[in-house]
Amino acid sequence: MRAQEIGGVGVGLRRPYATELLERAENLAGRVDWIEVTPENWLRYGGARRRLFEQAIECFPGVPHSVSLSIGGTDDLDGTLIDAIGELCDRWGAPWWSDHLCYSSVAGAQLHELLPLPFNEEVIEHVARRAERVQAACGVPLVLENATYYAAMPGGTMDEASFLVGAVESADCGLLLDVNNVWVNSLNHGTDPEAFIDRMPMDRVLQIHVAGHTRFDHVVIDTHIGPVSEPVWRLYRRAIARAGRFVPTLIEWDQDIPPLDRVLEEVDRARIEAGRALGSEETP
Amino acid sequence: MTLARFFDTIGPMLLGPADAETTAVALLGEPSALLTERLALYRRFCDLHRHGTLEGVFAETHGAVVVTVSEARWDKLLAVYFEAHVPTDWELNGNGMRFPEFLARSEDVADLPRWIAELADLEWLEWQTHVSPDVPSDLSKVGPRRLGSTVALRVYQHALLEWLDADTEERPSAPRECSEAALGGAPVLFWRDGALRMHRETPAAETLVVLQAVELGRPTEALADALGLDAARVRAAESELRTCGVVIGGT
Numbered sequence: 001m002r003a004q005e006i007g008g009v010g011v012g013l014r015r016p017y018a019t020e021l022l023e024r025a026e027n028l029a030g031r032v033d034w035i036e037v038t039p040e041n042w043l044r045y046g047g048a049r050r051r052l053f054e055q056a057i058e059c060f061p062g063v064p065h066s067v068s069l070s071i072g073g074t075d076d077l078d079g080t081l082i083d084a085i086g087e088l089c090d091r092w093g094a095p096w097w098s099d100h101l102c103y104s105s106v107a108g109a110q111l112h113e114l115l116p117l118p119f120n121e122e123v124i125e126h127v128a129r130r131a132e133r134v135q136a137a138c139g140v141p142l143v144l145e146n147a148t149y150y151a152a153m154p155g156g157t158m159d160e161a162s163f164l165v166g167a168v169e170s171a172d173c174g175l176l177l178d179v180n181n182v183w184v185n186s187l188n189h190g191t192d193p194e195a196f197i198d199r200m201p202m203d204r205v206l207q208i209h210v211a212g213h214t215r216f217d218h219v220v221i222d223t224h225i226g227p228v229s230e231p232v233w234r235l236y237r238r239a240i241a242r243a244g245r246f247v248p249t250l251i252e253w254d255q256d257i258p259p260l261d262r263v264l265e266e267v268d269r270a271r272i273e274a275g276r277a278l279g280s281e282e283t284p
Numbered sequence: 285m286t287l288a289r290f291f292d293t294i295g296p297m298l299l300g301p302a303d304a305e306t307t308a309v310a311l312l313g314e315p316s317a318l319l320t321e322r323l324a325l326y327r328r329f330c331d332l333h334r335h336g337t338l339e340g341v342f343a344e345t346h347g348a349v350v351v352t353v354s355e356a357r358w359d360k361l362l363a364v365y366f367e368a369h370v371p372t373d374w375e376l377n378g379n380g381m382r383f384p385e386f387l388a389r390s391e392d393v394a395d396l397p398r399w400i401a402e403l404a405d406l407e408w409l410e411w412q413t414h415v416s417p418d419v420p421s422d423l424s425k426v427g428p429r430r431l432g433s434t435v436a437l438r439v440y441q442h443a444l445l446e447w448l449d450a451d452t453e454e455r456p457s458a459p460r461e462c463s464e465a466a467l468g469g470a471p472v473l474f475w476r477d478g479a480l481r482m483h484r485e486t487p488a489a490e491t492l493v494v495l496q497a498v499e500l501g502r503p504t505e506a507l508a509d510a511l512g513l514d515a516a517r518v519r520a521a522e523s524e525l526r527t528c529g530v531v532i533g534g535t
């Protein structure tokens with residue numbers, strides 16, 4: 001299938017509101033422009049879950065956003081996952097798929113967690129080699145997301161922004177800029193989030209994530225709970241202004257998921273904030 | 285530190301056996317308290333995912349182990365299971381596939397009552413009935429008489445359905461043992477219907493005859509006669525099994 005256009009604001013396909021999202025799909029035209037699906041949570045299933053998933057990709061354009069690629073790991077790349085995502089992209093017309101600049105398996109075991117890599121040249125080269133193989137196998141462009149890190153891993157020789165830019169440029173990948181992750185990392189490590197945004201290669205940014213986070217006593221966790229915070233919206237406006245275009249934006253609300261209408265309020269807010277960033281009070 | 289050495293060092297902590305303090309020292313020699321604390325956080329996250337792998341599909345089994353033995357025993361069970369069966373599946377729940385077999389056969393679980401392994405098997409089959417891949421021939425009424433792809437029959441030594449479906453306030457601490465029953469235990473039939481709903485129920489004798497006839501490729505009535513069952517009731521059972529998608533084709 002020819003790749004579809006992805007633009008505007010999207011939401012993740014989450015089971016608590018998926019049925020309602022599909023029932024209201026016609027009325028949400030121009031409001032929810034696209035969806036993001038976590039393939040690990042859908043592709044293996046048949047039955048009612050499969051039917052829901054098929055209806056969703058029929059109703060909305062969108063992209064897969066996986067969590068198990070382990071692009072920075074040293075375990076063999078999982079061909080079953082890559083093939084399944086490639087087949088989905090082809091059938092759905094997804095113009096790209098995304099995963100995280102991290103590792104999520106070790107010693108052959110899936111950890112189902114996005115884990116930080118050492119920020120150094122060896123890892124950049126390693127990621128670039130694996131990304132090339134993934135893109136060749138899948139046939140669809142891979143986009144890498146900046147992940148949160150709660151500890152800088154030993155062996156690091158550069159800061160996170162240099163590592164991220166080095167990785168996506170060496171791998172010749174698109175960038176999924178998670179603005180909430182930028183903010184959370186700045187809180188945990190005392191870095192300057194605006195400077196980080198300013199260093200991003202905006203021509204490579206194909207997609208943006210915004211989400212909520214949770215403050216604990218000694219650490220801020222990227223929980224995807226709750227509404228997007230005001231500092232994250234400020235960073236979002238900065239990113240959009242730097243890009244000079246309405247980068248496709250996804251609202252991530254993945255735990256303690258509220259009624260769909262509450263998520264849609266965040267969708268509307270993203271559209272307004274993007275408009276403000278682009279110097280227009282009108283909806284972009 | 286090379287990337288290979290990094291993974292060799294941090295891997296055992298993420299997989300469970302090593303603690304954060306030892307790992308932090310192995311990584312950095314003299315780590316900060318903050319690094320150790322944050323490594324412990326990652327260790328905890330990975331552990332939570334392993335728990336999530338089993339505690340979703342095997343919720344009743346988890347509860348039964350906790351009530352019968354303790355939460356600590358459950359934690360130990362998980363650690364031993366994942367050491368024996370490395371979670372290689374990117375679909376989280378798929379990594380629980382061998383848990384019922386592990387509970388039934390492993391020497392590490394000899395202290396647990398046998399019905400807990402049966403309960404895990406039942407929960408896994410419920411899950412599989414719910415999500416197993418669609419098979420196109422399930423939707424076709426043509427072709428030879430056959431069972432739907434999601435149909436499964438198990439015979440347990442304990443009355444698990446009676447126990448599971450009891451009001452939790454009145455539920456006894458363990459299901460009734462029923463190995464003296466005519467079939468050598470308590471049969472449970474699982475299937476997914478045309479509306480994609482999961483079912484599991486105790487099948488009647490007539491239902492079991494129909495299932496057996498289909499499996500053996502024999503006429504139902506002949507088998508019913510041989511077993512001394514009422515032919516009309518067996519015909520009615522087959523008709524009902526066709527309606528709910530257990531028996532397909534052959535018409």
